[in-house]
Amino acid sequence: MKLNKHYIVPVLLLFSFYNSFSQLSKQEQKEKVKSILETIILPSIPENRISLLQTGGKGNGSFDNKKAFDKALMKLQKKGGGTLVVPKGNYRISGPIHLINNLNLHLAEGATLKFGSNTNDYPLVYTSWEGTFIYNYSPFIYGYNLHDIAITGKGTIDGEAATTWLQWKPKENNDKLTTRDMNHNSVPVDQRIFGEGHYLRPQLVQLINCNNILVEDVRMEDSPFWCLHLLKCKGITIRGVSYDAHNKNNDGIDLEYSSNVLIENVTFNNGDDNIAIKAGRDHEGRANAATPSKNIVVRNCLFKGLHALVIGSEMSAGVENVFVENSKSHGYVKRGIYFKTNRDRGGYIKDIYIENLSFDETEDLIYMTANYHGEGNGYNSKIKDIEITNVQCNKASGTAIVIQGYKESKVENVLLSNITVEKAKNGISVTNTQHVTIDNVIIGEEATLPTAVK
Template identity: 35%
Template sequence: MKVSLKFACGFLMCLLVLSCKNQSEPVASEETATDLSFDDPWKQADEIVKNIKIPQFRDEVFNIMDYGATASATTSSSAAFKAAIDACANAGGGKVLVPKGVYLTGPIHLKSNVNLHLEEEAEVRFSTNTSDYLPVVHTSYEGMEFMNYSPLIYAYQQKNIAVTGKGTFNGQAGNDSWWPWSGKEEYGYKEGDVRQHDDANLPRLSEMVEKGTPVEERVFGEGHQFRPTFFEPFECENVLIEGVTFRNAPFWVMHPIKSNNVTVKDVSVISHGPNNDGCNPEYSKNVHITGCLFDTGDDCIAIKSGRDNDGRRVGISSENIVVENCTMKDGHGGVVMGSEISGGVRNVYVRNNTMNSPNLDRAIRIKTNTRRGGTIENIFVKDLKVGQVKEAVLKINTHYAIYGNQEGEFMPVIRNIFLENVEVENGGEYGILIRGREESPVTNVKLKNVTIKNAEVPLKVEHCEPIVFENTVINGKKY
């Protein structure tokens, strides 16, 4: 991405003239504002979408009923799913068809050139028996790789895979299965029960990550309380998720990790459990999320790149991600970057989306700290309509902490954040909330044609270089 000389000169002039550290309402002139821009980022977004390879499949159909499936909510069809997928892959690919009906199964493992297709009124219900998700597989939990229960739908090092159709995947997680392991009473946890934060779980995994223990030696699964993701393509190429609905996930819903060329189209996520993020690309590149509905118990979309030493060990940024034409309802955030972000995130394009719910906390959010570190740069938001949010329209926090002490030696870098054509009816507690670091201020934030109404506090900004405003109005005041 090239920055013009005019941009550089204007930006340096801002640095010399203005300082907004610990400033509640930073200002910049209209003349300066017109100089701060990248060359048409939306053309770059179009190029990313154009170049993403969508998988194609042979016309042959493999109906799971022909492999022994039973349209029964009580009789397992696990063997039929496996047999149909194996037959399809061995034949060179095609469509594994799930016809109308309700099917019970354990984990589904996809293979290259297989399109798992759900007919309308087909529902795949996943077993709540944890032993069905053994043996352990190479997976990840909150940005840390390890060996754990299989994701409900899993693909490892596969190419040209898809889940499509108008049916529903029901994880059947709830307050009596998977969710109590979160340790939260509202999700069924009872004092004294085992949970993911017990010493044998998250603390032990975190210690392994810090020591650099090889992934294959980080073995958990049975006897531990790590909830599996719902759909996880791991180190995959050319992935399509289209049309289906996901409900009642144990943990994160769609988690493409170390994957390239991922399309998520017209998908509905309706899942209100703990950590029920809708879509979490991690260490992934060339991702297109379009036309989706997110109604979640956590972030609607959260872009990740590994936690602490694991993210630095892998060293892959998530980049070239386009999110458009989506609707976000409930969730901790609409489009979020972090907090597992040690590998960095760059080139994220968010356009023509709608966010509206009294239970949506933030619209755009970046969260990290000095244990996570990471460079987050080139985040473009355009044509965003927000009905209401609870906390902030834009929140950038470099002091994010949820698990004890999160201070370390890895100073995060956040720069080049652009919001354009944003309309907000009810801005919540803050219009714009930025908390950078004195040692590493947030740099190059620009708001153009932004209108925020009914924010309790228009701006709260700490350790950030001057925000550039162009035709921006918050609570009726022009900035």
């Protein structure tokens, strides 16, 4: 095992045990998690039920079910909500499903929604793209300013994007940079119009300003962009969901400006981040500092894809009170635990508690950086009050543990304990930190008693 050259000096400082980090005891952590879960209210759905077949839907793989969905949702809306059942079958849809209040969209086992790729079928809606609010093509399943929303059942939501929307990826850069310029220059959102002639891919499922949300048991595949994006939402339960989504930027779950969240028993298999906790980008994000992403519980998940647990890089309104436990990877992930910010972001990542995680193979097991892509200037982020305990990894092909702060804004108050990496190319690289404690961290073979002089 090779130790990074930055290892020696920081570690000498690490063992000057700090008093400034008043981390929660294990009992206090349990109580905090309990209090978060008690705030989460599952959606209230009226008893009304309608099958998509009753409004003309056909699951034969070729019929266009757009009108059948719109008609069924209109009928339920007039009744104050209810459950829209999609029976077993393959349902093609030319355009988005726009949800209503008090709705359970229930996909029966064997039901698959397959969305079309004609951009004329997707109206412009108020949305967000990588942390900046814009008007763009509607996400395939979309809800705005709603309450009591459920998407349930063992069916599949298939974006059918690999041969269509994905082809926009090489063309998106000019539009991406334009959104960032609009953000930095505070261009009014109603002037941020994309859509025709632009190449920003829509999300598969997106809810904005919604409360009391349940996403349970469904499978998500082949998304054009992020799979499940919950923006400015509260009271979220995501459980039993599975993924087979390998296109570019196919994040599994993106939480942004969202709070009071439970994610459990989710099986990831994604081409990008499995869970990404965000809170807006740069100037616009800092202007929304009253709505950080917070009070998030993640447990009993299976990770696979690019990165497992990510905070950032868009986190300018702040991320706090995140509790992750009892999860593992079922294959390679590039980075296991990944915090990323830079000098454009501002904001903070704090009060993060992670325990009982296991990984097979990673490039880097733990990576905290305040210098993501080396971007920006003038808005240093703060990473502090982090506890990571009881983490095991078989192999890190890069560096086991990386922590990178700024000289003027150090990463501080970090506890790493009971961490084992069986094999690693590099051990630990820790720069620009203060009050970091490492205890029972073993990279490579554990040292035994010193050998005697012969």
